[in-house]
Amino acid sequence: MEYIIETKDLSFAFKHQQILDHINLKIPQGGIYGYLGKNGAGKTTTIKLLLGLLDPIHGSSIYYSDKEFRKHREDCLSQIGSLIESPAFYDNLSGLENFKYLDLIYRCGEARVKEVLSKVGLWDARNKKVKKYSTGMKQRLGIGMAIFHNPEILILDEPLNGLDPEAVHSIRELLLELKAEGKTILLSSHILNEIEKVCTHVGIIEKGHLLYQGSLSELMQNIHQEIVFVTSEVEKALRLCEDYQFVAIVLSAQELQVGIENKEKHNELLRLLVQHDIPIYGVSAGMNNLETIFLNLTSHVQL
Ligand SMILES: Nc1ncnc2c1ncn2[C@@H]1O[C@H](COP(=O)(O)OP(=O)(O)OP(=O)(O)O)[C@@H](O)[C@H]1O
Numbered sequence: 001m002e003y004i005i006e007t008k009d010l011s012f013a014f015k016h017q018q019i020l021d022h023i024n025l026k027i028p029q030g031g032i033y034g035y036l037g038k039n040g041a042g043k044t045t046t047i048k049l050l051l052g053l054l055d056p057i058h059g060s061s062i063y064y065s066d067k068e069f070r071k072h073r074e075d076c077l078s079q080i081g082s083l084i085e086s087p088a089f090y091d092n093l094s095g096l097e098n099f100k101y102l103d104l105i106y107r108c109g110e111a112r113v114k115e116v117l118s119k120v121g122l123w124d125a126r127n128k129k130v131k132k133y134s135t136g137m138k139q140r141l142g143i144g145m146a147i148f149h150n151p152e153i154l155i156l157d158e159p160l161n162g163l164d165p166e167a168v169h170s171i172r173e174l175l176l177e178l179k180a181e182g183k184t185i186l187l188s189s190h191i192l193n194e195i196e197k198v199c200t201h202v203g204i205i206e207k208g209h210l211l212y213q214g215s216l217s218e219l220m221q222n223i224h225q226e227i228v229f230v231t232s233e234v235e236k237a238l239r240l241c242e243d244y245q246f247v248a249i250v251l252s253a254q255e256l257q258v259g260i261e262n263k264e265k266h267n268e269l270l271r272l273l274v275q276h277d278i279p280i281y282g283v284s285a286g287m288n289n290l291e292t293i294f295l296n297l298t299s300h301v302q303l
Contacts, residue, residue, distance in 0.1 A: 004029040004065055004153060004184045005050065011057040012045055012208075019045050020056075020208045027186055027201070032179050034199035034216075035188040036294060042208045043188035044084065047157050050186075051082055064153070081151040083159060087142025089130045095141055096126035099148070106149045113148075120144035120174060136167025143174060147183075154178060156187040160194055172198050196290040206298045219293060226286030227266070228257045233278045240276055244268075247296045257286040259296040 005027040012020040020042050027033045037043050048054040050062060052073060062069035064076040089098050099113045117123045120140040125133065133141065139159060146154060159175075160168050168191075175185055175198050189195050195202070196216070203213040212219060228251060231237050237256050241248035246269060247259040260266050273280060 002029050003027055006063045008061045010060040012049060018208060023210050025203060029184050030182055031200035032175060032185045032198050034195040034202045036202055037205035041205045044157055047084055047155055079152045080155060081146035082155040083142045083146045084157040087138060091131040092129060094127050094129055095122050102145055102148055108148060116144045116148050136163050154183055154185045158189055159187055160189055160191045168194055192291040192294055204297055211297050225260050226257055226292060228255055228284050228286040229280055230254050230282035231278055231280055237278050240272055244272060247299060259292045
């Protein structure tokens with residue numbers, strides 16, 4: 001498989017605090033890669049390193065296709081559009097004027113301005129001042145500005161933060177449209193149910209360590225399972241799960257859903273329930289979702 005972005009032993013420290021520890025990202029071309037982690041896990045730091053806004057520790061390397069970032073910095077950056085933290089605009093100018101200003105740098109022309117404003121759904125609002133745009137509109141404008149020069153790769157840090165459900169939906173549609181055009185998108189987020197709807201691949205980071213990376217479907221099918229137990233002793237079973245570090249959720253007065261990572265854990269759980277005289281009247285597969293998988297992975301790890 002060809003990776004359009006690859007890092008080798010990417011590490012970073014602020015003073016003596018290790019923030020990223022040997023991160024080996026493998027981001028396939030043409031996919032949407034969700035970079036997931038709790039607050040402070042190291043997502044933004046990784047993105048800043050990928051964009052050359054921070055310098056990694058000696059021994060780390062970043063590749064865009066076969067080009068080493070340090071040696072081909074300008075070339076690599078010309079293939080990337082990015083949006084980190086809050087997008088920066090001229091608030092007193094309209095959306096259209098902001099694009100015209102950007103076009104002084106990129107020289108893509110009026111037709112491209114119209115094309116991008118239409119793509120991000122802002123053509124009708126093009127003459128409105130940006131300060132009057134909603135948060136969702138500003139986010140779409142930011143993405144529009146990031147894709148203006150038609151880069152191959154789009155890197156977005158928390159693009160869904162602070163958006164209402166309608167705005168989230170419109171960003172999701174936009175990302176899927178860009179993917180359909182062949183763009184590769186890397187986005188960081190902790191809004192897991194949305195990530196699940198758009199991403200083809202995920203990387204899960206915790207305290208600067210990459211815990212999982214791979215296709216989302218593989219993660220859902222093989223790595224993790226949700227099991228629902230029907231029992232008259234839900235509370236007792238829940239306490240037992242907590243004592244043995246299984247992530248469990250009470251679904252109803254008689255149903256407990258438990259996340260397990262592998263077959264051994266499955267056996268261990270069944271043995272525990274039997275040993276503690278917890279009556280089981282039924283066992284079935286529960287709904288697997290990214291949020292429970294994420295909690296399971298990140299709550300079991302000792303770093
Ligand atoms: N300029 C800085 N100086 C010192 N420590 C920093 C600095 N920037 C970030 N950190 C620390 O680096 C760690 C990773 O931060 P980072 O912003 O990369 O996390 P994140 O996963 O993006 O989190 P969030 O979702 O909260 O943005 C945190 O412990 C943070 O406190």
